[in-house]
Amino acid sequence: MNDTIAFVQTPQDIVNLMVSLISEDKKRQKSIDILDSGCGKGMFLKSLLNSKFTNLEGIELSKELYDYCYENFPEVKIYNDDYLDWMNLKEYDLIIGNPPYTHYNSLPKATRSKVVRIVGNKESDIYYAFILKSIDLLKEGGELIYIVPYSFFFNTYAKVVRDKIIENGSLDIIIDLDETRLFEGENPETLIFKFTKSSKEPHQKIRILRIKNRKTKPGIIYKKAIEVFSTTLENDIFTYYEREMFTKENEVWTTYPETIISNYILLKDICWIGVGLVSGYEHAFIVDEEDISNFNEDEKKFLVKAIKSKHCTGFWTEGYENYLLIDKRINSEKELQSYPNLYEKLLSFKESMTVRYFPASNKWFHWQALRNYEKLKSLLFEPKIFVPSLDRSIKNRFSLSNKPYLPSGDVLTIIPQKKDPYFILGYLNSNFFREYYLSEGGRRGHRISYTQRIMSNVKIPVFDSKIENKIATITKRVFENKDLSKRKEIDEVIKSAMK
Ligand SMILES: C[S@@+](CC[C@H](N)C(=O)[O-])C[C@H]1O[C@@H](n2cnc3c(N)ncnc32)[C@H](O)[C@@H]1O
Numbered sequence: 001m002n003d004t005i006a007f008v009q010t011p012q013d014i015v016n017l018m019v020s021l022i023s024e025d026k027k028r029q030k031s032i033d034i035l036d037s038g039c040g041k042g043m044f045l046k047s048l049l050n051s052k053f054t055n056l057e058g059i060e061l062s063k064e065l066y067d068y069c070y071e072n073f074p075e076v077k078i079y080n081d082d083y084l085d086w087m088n089l090k091e092y093d094l095i096i097g098n099p100p101y102t103h104y105n106s107l108p109k110a111t112r113s114k115v116v117r118i119v120g121n122k123e124s125d126i127y128y129a130f131i132l133k134s135i136d137l138l139k140e141g142g143e144l145i146y147i148v149p150y151s152f153f154f155n156t157y158a159k160v161v162r163d164k165i166i167e168n169g170s171l172d173i174i175i176d177l178d179e180t181r182l183f184e185g186e187n188p189e190t191l192i193f194k195f196t197k198s199s200k201e202p203h204q205k206i207r208i209l210r211i212k213n214r215k216t217k218p219g220i221i222y223k224k225a226i227e228v229f230s231t232t233l234e235n236d237i238f239t240y241y242e243r244e245m246f247t248k249e250n251e252v253w254t255t256y257p258e259t260i261i262s263n264y265i266l267l268k269d270i271c272w273i274g275v276g277l278v279s280g281y282e283h284a285f286i287v288d289e290e291d292i293s294n295f296n297e298d299e300k301k302f303l304v305k306a307i308k309s310k311h312c313t314g315f316w317t318e319g320y321e322n323y324l325l326i327d328k329r330i331n332s333e334k335e336l337q338s339y340p341n342l343y344e345k346l347l348s349f350k351e352s353m354t355v356r357y358f359p360a361s362n363k364w365f366h367w368q369a370l371r372n373y374e375k376l377k378s379l380l381f382e383p384k385i386f387v388p389s390l391d392r393s394i395k396n397r398f399s400l401s402n403k404p405y406l407p408s409g410d411v412l413t414i415i416p417q418k419k420d421p422y423f424i425l426g427y428l429n430s431n432f433f434r435e436y437y438l439s440e441g442g443r444r445g446h447r448i449s450y451t452q453r454i455m456s457n458v459k460i461p462v463f464d465s466k467i468e469n470k471i472a473t474i475t476k477r478v479f480e481n482k483d484l485s486k487r488k489e490i491d492e493v494i495k496s497a498m499k
Pocket of ligand 1: 005006007008009010037038039040041042043044059060061062065081082083084097098099100101
């Protein structure tokens with residue numbers, strides 16, 4: 001099937017679950033206009049026919065899959081066309097399906113330009129274009145039920161999709177299936193959503209289900225999701241809650257309950273927050289004690305100590321990396337040769353360092369991205385909190401150091417400026433903050449992503465100064481004694497203060 005883009009079959013139980021989400025009044029009118037966009041081998045068409053719908057259409061790019069559907073579903077009108085530039089004058093009561101998922105960079109050239117025309121940027125996925133196009137093709141009151149990757153909830157380049165959804169109606173249902181294995185060979189983080197096109201203010205809350213166990217089989221997903229909808233209660237497979245529709249003020253969307261903090265200051269108002277320095281070639285720039293003992297005094301001026309993700313223990317840091325930080329103090333290979341031991345060390349990597357990515361203004365021996373370097377140097381002797389930018393540990397790992405360490409590229413740095421660093425450290429490591437951060441959209445698969453953007457805008461509750469001191473005191477004890485058993489006391493103080 002050379003002409004297919006991302007053909008993957010949706011399990012029948014998932015298809016049936018999605019068909020069950022069609023609103024009751026539409027289910028009663030069997031002759032509503034329905035389109036399956038990217039109908040593949042007709043999994044959705046089959047389920048819709050079983051539910052006795054009569055006005056079905058499907059569009060499929062691949063000739064082979066089109067032929068399959070044409071033969072097997074004579075009662076359905078099938079188009080062998082590209083949905084992205086399909087010109088039809090009809091609008092639908094329901095568009096349903098599992099659109100293709102493929103990032104712009106992996107799409108055929110001709111498809112790329114169609115995606116850019118619809119979405120407006122080159123960082124998109126083809127499924128963004130499917131969502132946008134489908135919204136346009138819906139009637140007022142029409143419904144879009146899709147299973148797609150979770151990433152449009154948080155991706156910066158999917159803001160156009162989130163905004164389009166907000167501007168044209170609202171979400172009624174989200175079923176967050178996380179990384180449950182649903183598709184042959186593929187394991188994306190998926191969610192099912194139901195959108196209703198409406199020019200009126202949303203009158204219903206979004207019903208949000210989130211799967212608890214990624215190993216759940218489609219049959220159980222079907223049964224347990226139906227159970228949640230009838231009881232409106234969480235069960236052993238899904239968490240459940242309802243929330244107001246997202247607004248444009250929500251930078252990212254999330255399936256975690258909102259944590260309301262009404263009296264707060266933003267982290268960026270009391271701390272400097274920034275990403276770390278990227279060497280772009282760790283092998284060459286990391287040095288050991290033996291290397292260092294060979295360097296002369298001038299060469300040693302290029303040594304720095306940096307914290308990487310692996311040094312973030314949680315509360316404190318353990319160890320550091322010695323780096324040669326080669327910046328614009330050296331501008332030519334000739335200048336580099338005047339530091340013979342540095343030259344010798346770097347020369348052995350020259351070939352591969354030359355072909356790595358670096359900005360045009362750099363030489364092969366320079367660091368790739370000295371992000372925030374001047375600022376970091378000016379704050380070098382301040383206490384700093386480091387956190388892995390992408391973390392899979394089950395407890396937060398914000399880690400303080402009072403030493404003059406720089407951050408490496410895989411950590412985010414928080415430098416407290418207007419509050420006790422121990423208070424900030426304790427708060428950021430609390431369960432309360434973790435839940436709150438997830439509700440702000442920090443989840444990436446089963447990891448948490450600490451980004452400068454989200455962290456800058458996190459809310460720090462305004463606590464009574466006694467509470468703040470208490471948090472700082474317990475945290476300092478945890479830090480100094482390297483005793484994590486006391487971290488639950490921080491949780492208790494915050495929990496009772498937030499009540
Ligand atoms: C993820 S598969 C889903 C197939 C089927 N709906 C199912 O759920 O089993 C996506 C389908 O979209 C089709 N497709 C990809 N790009 C398309 C396009 N631009 N226009 C129409 N169909 C397309 C693929 O050939 C594939 O069959």
